[in-house]
Amino acid sequence: MALLEVDALQTHFRTPDGINRAVDGVSFHVNAGETLAIVGESGCGKSVTAMSILRLIPEPPGKIAGAIRFNGKNLLEASDKEMRAIRGNEISMIFQEPMTSLNPVLTVGRQIGETLRLHQGMSAQAAEDRAVEMLNLVGIPEAKRRVKEYPHQLSGGMRQRVMIAIALACNPKLLIADEPTTALDVTIQAQILDLMRDLKHRVGAAIVLITHDLGVVAEVAERVVVMYAGRKVEEAPVHALFNKPRHPYTQGLLGSVPKLGSSLTGEATRLAEIPGLVPSLKQKIPGCVFASRCAHATDLCTAVAPALEEKAPGHVAACHYALREGALAA
Amino acid sequence: MFAYIVRRVLATIPVMAIVALFVFSLLYIAPGDPAAVIAGDQATPDDVERIRASLGLDRPYLVRFGAWVWDILRGDLGVSIFTNLPVSTMIQQRIEPTLSLMIVTLILAVSIAVPMGVVAAWRQGTWIDRAVMGFAVLGFSVPVFVVGYVLAYFFALEWDLLPVQGYTPFARGFWPWLENLILPSIALGSVYIALIARITRATMLEVLQQDYIRTARAKGLNQSGILFLHALKNAAVPIITVIGIGIALLIGGAVVTESVFAIPGLGRLTVDAILRRDYPVIQGVVLLFSFVYVLVNLAIDLAYTLFDPRIRY
Numbered sequence: 001m002a003l004l005e006v007d008a009l010q011t012h013f014r015t016p017d018g019i020n021r022a023v024d025g026v027s028f029h030v031n032a033g034e035t036l037a038i039v040g041e042s043g044c045g046k047s048v049t050a051m052s053i054l055r056l057i058p059e060p061p062g063k064i065a066g067a068i069r070f071n072g073k074n075l076l077e078a079s080d081k082e083m084r085a086i087r088g089n090e091i092s093m094i095f096q097e098p099m100t101s102l103n104p105v106l107t108v109g110r111q112i113g114e115t116l117r118l119h120q121g122m123s124a125q126a127a128e129d130r131a132v133e134m135l136n137l138v139g140i141p142e143a144k145r146r147v148k149e150y151p152h153q154l155s156g157g158m159r160q161r162v163m164i165a166i167a168l169a170c171n172p173k174l175l176i177a178d179e180p181t182t183a184l185d186v187t188i189q190a191q192i193l194d195l196m197r198d199l200k201h202r203v204g205a206a207i208v209l210i211t212h213d214l215g216v217v218a219e220v221a222e223r224v225v226v227m228y229a230g231r232k233v234e235e236a237p238v239h240a241l242f243n244k245p246r247h248p249y250t251q252g253l254l255g256s257v258p259k260l261g262s263s264l265t266g267e268a269t270r271l272a273e274i275p276g277l278v279p280s281l282k283q284k285i286p287g288c289v290f291a292s293r294c295a296h297a298t299d300l301c302t303a304v305a306p307a308l309e310e311k312a313p314g315h316v317a318a319c320h321y322a323l324r325e326g327a328l329a330a
Numbered sequence: 331m332f333a334y335i336v337r338r339v340l341a342t343i344p345v346m347a348i349v350a351l352f353v354f355s356l357l358y359i360a361p362g363d364p365a366a367v368i369a370g371d372q373a374t375p376d377d378v379e380r381i382r383a384s385l386g387l388d389r390p391y392l393v394r395f396g397a398w399v400w401d402i403l404r405g406d407l408g409v410s411i412f413t414n415l416p417v418s419t420m421i422q423q424r425i426e427p428t429l430s431l432m433i434v435t436l437i438l439a440v441s442i443a444v445p446m447g448v449v450a451a452w453r454q455g456t457w458i459d460r461a462v463m464g465f466a467v468l469g470f471s472v473p474v475f476v477v478g479y480v481l482a483y484f485f486a487l488e489w490d491l492l493p494v495q496g497y498t499p500f501a502r503g504f505w506p507w508l509e510n511l512i513l514p515s516i517a518l519g520s521v522y523i524a525l526i527a528r529i530t531r532a533t534m535l536e537v538l539q540q541d542y543i544r545t546a547r548a549k550g551l552n553q554s555g556i557l558f559l560h561a562l563k564n565a566a567v568p569i570i571t572v573i574g575i576g577i578a579l580l581i582g583g584a585v586v587t588e589s590v591f592a593i594p595g596l597g598r599l600t601v602d603a604i605l606r607r608d609y610p611v612i613q614g615v616v617l618l619f620s621f622v623y624v625l626v627n628l629a630i631d632l633a634y635t636l637f638d639p640r641i642r643y
C-alpha cells in the first residue's frame with residue numbers, strides 16, 4: 001500500500017464568475033520514503049493539490065472531492081480533530097514564501113517547539129532544547145542564540161531553514177514542499193535543496209516536491225507528475241520523463257532544459273516558455289486541455305478528451321498521439 | 331529599553347507643561363475681569379478686590395504661572411472658592427468612584443470587545459459577524475445617557491436585579507462595590523466596546539489572510555490557538571492604540587455617566603464646579619485628567635514592545 005494515494009481529486013472554487021476547476025480529477029500516489037515531483041506552469045493547480053492533501057483549502061469557497069488516502073485512511077472523511085493530529089505531525093508542509101510564512105511576533109524557538117508540545121506533549125523546556133537541536137540540524141549557526149530571535153532578524157534562506165526545522169520536528173512520514181526555493185537566490189536555492197536531500201536521507205520522510213524548476217526535479221525526484229490546467233497530463237520515472245517525454249506539453253517544458261544530472265547552480269533551468277495561454281479553468285473543456293496550444297492538435301483532440309494511458313511501464317500520458325514507444329505519430 | 335523609558339517619560343514633561351499653561355489660562359480666556367468672574371454675580375466690590383489680591387493679579391502673568399506650577403508640584407492645587415477646602419482634598423474624596431468606574435469599564439469593555447471582534451472576523455459574513463457589527467453601529471449612535479437610562483429602567487427598576495444608582499466604596503466589600511458599577515460601566519463602555527470590537531475585527535480580518543496563519547494551520551493548531559495566539563498577537567498594536575485613544579472617550583463619558591447614576595465622583599465634582607464657576611477645582615480636575623491621559627499614552631507606547639518585537643526604540 002502506498003503511503004499517500006490521491007484518487008480523482010477535484011478541488012473546485014466557487015467564484016462570482018463561475019466555478020474555478022483548479023484541480024479536476026488528479027490521481028497519483030507516493031510510496032514511503034520516495035520523492036515525487038509535481039511540475040507545471042504557474043496556475044495549473046499544484047499548490048491547490050498540495051493544500052487539498054492537508055485540507056487547508058478554505059471551504060467555502062473551495063470544495064474538495066475524490067479521495068486522499070494516507071496510510072489507507074481517507075483524509076476527506078477525517079474529523080477536524082483527526083486532521084489536526086496529522087498536520088505538522090505525520091504530514092507537514094513547507095511553503096513558497098519564507099519571508100511571510102513565519103509568525104513575526106513569536107520567537108523561532110517557540111514556533112519550532114509549538115508542534116512538539118502540541119503533538120508530542122513535550123514540556124516547554126524540552127521543546128526549546130529540541131528546537132535548538134533542530135536549528136543545528138538545518139544548519140543554522142549559533143542555534144542557542146537564534147532560538148530566541150524573531151523571524152525579522154533572519155534572512156530569507158535562514159527563514160526557510162527554520163520552516164524546514166518546523167516541518168521536520170515531529171519526524172513526519174510525508175513532507176510536502178511547495179516551491180520551497182522559488183523565492184530565494186540561486187546560491188541559497190542550492191543550499192536549501194542540498195539540505196532537503198540530506199535530511200530526507202536522515203529522516204526517511206517521503207517528499208512531494210512541487211516546483212517550477214526542472215533542474216531540481218532531475219536532481220532530487222524519483223518520479224514526476226506533470227500537471228496542466230488542473231489535470232495530470234503525464235507521469236513517469238524521472239529518467240523516462242527526461243529521456244522520452246510523451247506528452248507535447250512536457251516536451252515543450254523540457255525544450256530548453258539541460259540534460260539530466262547537470263549542475264543545479266548557475267544555469268537557468270526554469271520551464272521553457274510555451275506559446276499561448278493556459279485555458280480558463282472556469283469553462284469545461286470537452287477535448288484535450290492542451291489542444292489550444294498544441295502544435296499537433298487535430299479535430300479529434302478538440303472533440304474527445306484523451307485518457308491517461310500507460311505508454312511504457314510506469315509511464316502514463318494523456319495524449320491521443322503519444323505513442324507507446326518513440327515520438328509523436330502525427 | 332530602560333533608556334527609552336526614561337526618554338519617553340522626559341518627553342511627557344513639555345506636553346504636561348503646555349497642558350498646564352492652557353489650564354492655567356482657562357480663567358483668563360473667559361471674558362471679563364477674572365476676579366469678577368470668580369466672585370460671581372452676587373459679589374460685592376469688596377469680594378472682588380479680595381479675590382483679585384488672592385489671585386495675585388497685580389503680578390506679571392508668567393510669574394503667576396510659575397508660582398502656580400510650583401504650588402502644584404508640591405501638591406497644592408489651590409483652594410475651592412465655593413467650599414474653601416483644598417482642591418487636592420476634594421479630588422481625593424471623589425477619586426475612588428471615578429477610578430473604580432474607569433477600571434471596571436476598561437476591563438469589562440476589553441474583555442467583551444476583543445473576543446467579539448475576534449469571533450466576528452473568524453465567522454466573517456455569518457449572522458454572528460452581522461450581530462457584532464450591528465451592535466457596534468448601535469453602540470456608536472446611542473448616547474451614553476440614553477443607554478444609561480434604558481439599562482437602569484430595565485435592570486434596576488423593572489427587574490430589580492441591580493441597584494438603580496449610587497456608589498459603594500470598595501472597603502465595604504467587592505460585590506457591593508461591583509454591583510453598583512455594572513450598569514454604569516456598560517453605559518459608559520458601550521461606545522468603547524463598539525470601537526474596540528470594530529478595530530479588532532478589521533485588524534483580525536487582515537491578519538487571518540496572512541501566510542503565517544496558513545502555517546499555523548498546517549502545524550495542526552486548533553482554532554483558538556490560531557485566533558488567540560497567532561493572530562491576535564499580530565493584531566495587538568492597532569487594538570491597543572484604540573484602547574488608548576478610547577480612554578479620552580471614557581473620561582468625557584464618565585462625567586455624564588456619573589450624573590445619570592448619581593455617582594459621587596470627579597465627574598460630578600467637575601459638573602458642579604463648572605456650574606458654580608469654581609475655577610481652582612476645574613483647573614485641578616482638568617489637570618488631573620490630562621495627566622492620566624498622558625500616562626496612559628506612555629503605558630501604551632511601552633506596551634507595543636511587549637506585543638511586537640519588530641518595534642525598536
Ligand SMILES: Nc1ncnc2c1ncn2[C@@H]1O[C@H](COP(=O)(O)OP(=O)(O)O)[C@@H](O)[C@H]1O
Nearest residue numbers: 013020022041042043044045046047048049061
Ligand atoms: N482560495 C481560492 N479561491 C479561488 N480560487 C483559487 C483559490 N486558491 C487557488 N485558486 C485558483 O486555483 C488555480 C490554481 O492555483 P494554484 O494551485 O495556486 O497554482 P500553482 O500551480 O501555480 O500552484 C488558480 O486559478 C487560482 O486562481
Ligand code: SF4
Nearest residue numbers: 288291294301319320
Ligand atoms: S491530445 Fe492532441 S492536443 Fe492534446 S496533447 Fe495530444 S496531440 Fe496535443
Ligand SMILES: [Mg+2]
Nearest residue numbers: 046047178179
Ligand atoms: Mg503555487
